Amino acid sequence: MSRRLSLVLAAASMLALAGCADKKPADATPAATAKAAPTSVSAPIDFGPPQGEPIRAVLTSPPNVPPPIHRDYPAKVIVELEVIEKEMPISEGVTYTYWTFGGTVPGSFIRVRQGDTVEFHLKNAPDSKMPHNIDLHGVTGPGGGAASSFTAPGHESQFTFKALNQGIYVYHCATAPVGMHVANGMYGLILVEPPEGLPKVDHEFYVMQGDFYTTGKYREKGHQPFDMDKAIDENPTYVLFNGHEGALTGDKALTAKVGESVRLFIGNGGPNLVSSFHVIGEIFDRVQQEGGTHPQENVQTTLIPAGGAAIVEFHTDVPGSYVMVDHSIFRAFNKGAMAILKVDGPENKAIYSGKEVDSVYLGDRAEPNLKAVTVAAKAHAAGHLSKEEQIAAGKQLFTGTCSVCHQANGEGLPGVFPPLAKSDYLSKQDKNHLISIPLHGLTGKITVNGKDYDSVMPPMSQLTDDEVANLLTYVLNSWGNPGGQVSKEEVAKVRAQPAPAQTMEH
Numbered sequence: 408m409s410r411r412l413s414l415v416l417a418a419a420s421m422l423a424l425a426g427c428a429d430k431k432p433a434d435a436t437p438a439a440t441a442k443a444a445p446t447s448v449s450a451p452i453d454f455g456p457p458q459g460e461p462i463r464a465v466l467t468s469p470p471n472v473p474p475p476i477h478r479d480y481p482a483k484v485i486v487e488l489e490v491i492e493k494e495m496p497i498s499e500g501v502t503y504t505y506w507t508f509g510g511t512v513p514g515s516f517i518r519v520r521q522g523d524t525v526e527f528h529l530k531n532a533p534d535s536k537m538p539h540n541i542d543l544h545g546v547t548g549p550g551g552g553a554a555s556s557f558t559a560p561g562h563e564s565q566f567t568f569k570a571l572n573q574g575i576y577v578y579h580c581a582t583a584p585v586g587m588h589v590a591n592g593m594y595g596l597i598l599v600e601p602p603e604g605l606p607k608v609d610h611e612f613y614v615m616q617g618d619f620y621t622t623g624k625y626r627e628k629g630h631q632p633f634d635m636d637k638a639i640d641e642n643p644t645y646v647l648f649n650g651h652e653g654a655l656t657g658d659k660a661l662t663a664k665v666g667e668s669v670r671l672f673i674g675n676g677g678p679n680l681v682s683s684f685h686v687i688g689e690i691f692d693r694v695q696q697e698g699g700t701h702p703q704e705n706v707q708t709t710l711i712p713a714g715g716a717a718i719v720e721f722h723t724d725v726p727g728s729y730v731m732v733d734h735s736i737f738r739a740f741n742k743g744a745m746a747i748l749k750v751d752g753p754e755n756k757a758i759y760s761g762k763e764v765d766s767v768y769l770g771d772r773a774e775p776n777l778k779a780v781t782v783a784a785k786a787h788a789a790g791h792l793s794k795e796e797q798i799a800a801g802k803q804l805f806t807g808t809c810s811v812c813h814q815a816n817g818e819g820l821p822g823v824f825p826p827l828a829k830s831d832y833l834s835k836q837d838k839n840h841l842i843s844i845p846l847h848g849l850t851g852k853i854t855v856n857g858k859d860y861d862s863v864m865p866p867m868s869q870l871t872d873d874e875v876a877n878l879l880t881y882v883l884n885s886w887g888n889p890g891g892q893v894s895k896e897e898v899a900k901v902r903a904q905p906a907p908a909q910t911m912e913h
């Protein structure tokens with residue numbers, strides 16, 4: 408009998424003693440014989456006692472990943488993680504009180520080697536309001552550590568575990584109400600490297616999806632409290648990569664060069680949703696689905712369960728903006744689940760003709776400059792909102808909302824989308840009807856600047872009152888239109904009324 412098999416059996420009996428029923432001691436097939444297996448040891452194996460001096464783990468904030476380990480013996484690794492409750496922007500002009508592991512969402516990335524003995528120190532900051540703990544899915548033992556790590560504000564707890572199984576694992580807080588702690592951002596990833604390490608790549612990134620529940624609508628300005636009812640109903644306001652809308656877009660986009668290899672450690676904290684993770688314009692060369700050992704190849708979209716993770720690898724062939732989305736696609740365009748990998752380098756027309764896709768998929772996330780929107784919201788709250796501030800905010804919102812059809816210059820498309828520029832139709836409408844167009848949509852025959860249109864503009868009820876007010880103020884004051892101003896209050900009034908009956912003649 409091989410030494411490996413006896414080790415496997417020893418590990419199996421140890422697991423049985425630990426009373427852990429959900430961790431199977433793996434298939435005993437030597438993984439080395441499996442096709443394209445990245446690693447030689449996929450079974451939970453006890454490599455024996457830690458050797459050498461204890462090592463302090465390097466922890467990193469997302470999207471960074473600690474460097475590869477390059478160590479050929481099991482060590483004692485000390486991890487120190489502090490829980491910090493803090494207010495941060497969840498979207499431009501919107502703040503949220505996050506509970507974090509290490510001050511970021513997702514929490515600090517932890518990287519150890521299979522067989523390491525991890526001495527885990529969990530601190531809870533003195534100014535925290537809540538107790539917290541940690542359940543690491545890479546731990547074999549009751550509660551994944553949760554039972555030993557309950558930590559009151561201003562306290563520290565400590566427990567030790569042996570990283571028996573290699574793989575990428577979620578960790579999260581498991582203090583009651585568990586769903587609320589997770590919804591507030593209490594999750595992260597721990598990588599247990601195979602003994603020989605992972606194949607070398609040019610870039611490793613740490614990205615994690617999560618769903619968020621606020622009392623206000625998506626992008627409604629100001630501080631937004633957690634909404635327990637929405638969370639129970641699994642009806643998120645935001646679905647985000649790395650905790651904040653725009654965490655990985657604009658000047659925070661991930662970057663690579665043409666011809667490089669990229670590895671994503673991509674997790675899903677939930678608390679509720681399952682992610683259909685996809686990178687628009689890329690095909691994954693290899694995916695370790697569910698964080699498991701044997702990779703799948705040539706994958707378009709990979710499913711990442713709540714409380715699960717995957718290792719996704721691909722290489723870049725042509726330059727451009729590659730948009731990462733949850734392909735449950737409303738989440739990407741209407742709840743924020745979008746991140747960008749910007750790839751620079753020479754075109755390769757044999758692979759792709761080179762037409763940019765930015766405008767199709769990015770909308771207002773291409774170069775997010777929604778500051779004007781926030782300025783307007785703040786000025787409104789302070790009671791001195793100027794027309795100029797509304798116009799500036801409306802201009803930003805127009806991209807990705809109205810410009811798809813009416814075009815950025817307001818000229819529309821002949822015979823299909825009527826112009827907003829110098830529109831005689833628009834200037835004839837009373838204010839309430841104008842407001843009802845974005846709120847309730849417009850159908851039926853209309854005449855704009857002497858041309859007939861008989862089409863459908865869909866309602867855009869997802870826009871908040873101040874977004875509609877700013878958009879219309881921008882339209883009224885642009886491209887030779889007559890001017891004027893629409894207020895948030897006027898929009899609220901029209902929204903409260905029933906939708907006007909759409910007649911065939913206007």
Ligand SMILES: [Cu+2]
Nearest residue numbers: 539580582588
């Ligand atoms: Cu917690």
